[in-house]
Amino acid sequence: MPAPRPTVSKAERLKAFLLQEARSAGFDVARIVAPDAISQHAPEALEAYLKAGRHGTMDWMEETRARRADPRVLWPDVRSILMLGMNYGPEDDPLQVLDRPDRAAISVYARHRDYHDVIKGKLKGIAGRFASRAGSDVKVFVDTAPIMEKPLAERAGLGWQGKHTNLVSREFGSWLFLGSIFTTATLPADAGEDDHCGSCRACLDICPTDAFPAPYQLDARRCISYLTIEHKEPIPHEFRIAMGNRIYGCDDCLAVCPWNKFASLAREAKLKARDDLKEPALEELLGLDDAAFRALFSGSPVKRIGRDRFMRNVLIATGNSGDRSLVEACRAHLGDANPLVRGAAVWALSRLLDQTDFVRMKDRAAAEDDRSVREEWGLAPQ
Template identity: 60%
Template sequence: MKARLVDKALAEGFASVGVCRPDAVPEIAERLKRFVAEGRHGQMGWMAERMGWRGDPSALWPSARSVVMLAEPYTPDHDPLAVLEQRDRAAVSVYAQNRDYHDIVKKRLKRVGRWLVAQEDCEIKVFVDTAPVMEKPLAQAAGLGWQGKHTNLLSRDLGNWFFLGALFTTADLEPDAPGRENCGSCTACLDICPTDAFPAPFQLDARRCISYLTIEHAGPVDAELRPLMGNRIYGCDDCLAICPWNKFAQTATEMRYAGRADLHAPRLGELARLDDAEFRAMFSGSPVKRIGRNRFVRNVAYAIGNSGDPALVPVAQGLCDDADATVADAARWAVGRLRDGRTE
């Protein structure tokens, strides 16, 4: 049955499949508790609120006997770091340059799950990054790879450009051997981080992570971190893009992950002028939509302040009286930076 399940998952478009027990990662409860106690989760209060389930997958659904972890590549066809040199352009994380992966992966997972139910007369629950499930430790336990020094999952066969989905089931499936760490002495991902968000290898302080700052953090970003954000307005791919294991990355087969031409390197000046309706229209069906216009334009204003382009001063000035106080604050900061000629 397990072999047939793997075949079905691969036929549906997944690139890698593994199985573990729900109780295969007992160490994550303490790791999560320590992460939250140190405040490294920042404003992500939901991590603290559901620590019981997040730290113990077997408690999330006690009837589950197996967890099937699946990986789906979204490998970019361009160098995500190249846009960082185009200071008047915006850098949007690769995963967010087209359709929302949550919907795509979940529909694929449900098809695999329905097939399993028909074969085994079992029950299933599927999760894609929105439930209190620690996907990365479970994926390592299921043999899909290992959590690298940047805390993301790495694979010998996939690099680190892939999404994860979890299928919990009451079916009793043979578990796989867990993945083994293969980072060796490499520190490329730690060295490239613009904000020093890694206190140590295999540890992340979300409060300094640009992905967190641009997506999860509400309100003004600390002044010391703003210059370090560069032109990254939604997420950050630096630690993923620099990983040498990406030489083994598989090509993404799902065309809806291919980056839209207008999001490869959009002009900051055009993005700054978006009102709420225009923002919603531009990012309909995109993960970017969930942060809302105000947080998005706040990020754009920080990027304008880091651009060193005096031609963008009028654009930033146009936001100085924005109805959103955080956007207005970011715009005034940008104007001051540009008038001072500061780029660092």
């Protein structure tokens, strides 16, 4: 007689259905984790991070610390969490643009449609179909909720938090967008992943601003991604030259990860970068007013920082370009309505013009009514 088929429980069937839905929706990896799986080390590390002030002006991290430490504080009824990853590995080396100072470097994740919109729509579809099948409640989250996504992804087995503090996968390297579906259904959990960084220091050593005080620790206040996206004030002088032509985010620590070689083998082109955002010319970006900025970055995460913060970044990159043909475009921004832009224009001109030509312009400082801009004039060459 044939051996009897093994009994498959309802929970296992539901899990199989959920994973199949995730694959059909285009996710590269999906695994289950229990809501209490985060090790105590993660919330302790977060607490130390906040106490040291390494979160900079991201006050929301401190305000939501309790909910971050335990998913059950966010939603007490959760019994299982599906962690999902989508590979967004670039087609080309994203660091090549750093050798073209007349061009702007935009982080890989921001070169196509905002991943929050892409992934959240997919998660809602998966969650809705699962809720109908399981009769269970669901909630979906993509980055914006107070969830420790990377520790949860590590415990689910999607990868491990590398020395650059981002998730690293043996299949997809450092290029994974993360999302999660919380459910009241109890599903079999998957095994976690171990750390496979070994003695490698590539991500730490390449950082232009020394933003890693130690392996597995990040000081956001020194990180170019934080400075160009989250930071709302003038870029601190000590980091401006190191920014180079990076105008939105920084991919250096991600791009040098040796595990990325597997991402290039496994990648399917689900998110294709816009050609006009791969290496845009600084000259073109300098001419953007608010309407043109919104039009160019429609649907892109870049739009969220606004035209003024964006132009601040572009002017810093222009000052680092050494391209004197951009002087007049910079000079036009000395009359910008926003002091953040005017101050960055002063710095850019101080870098592009020779000292004699720049000093001739300094009479404009007397008419400046913003303190931060007057300080820029004062710090420039005499």
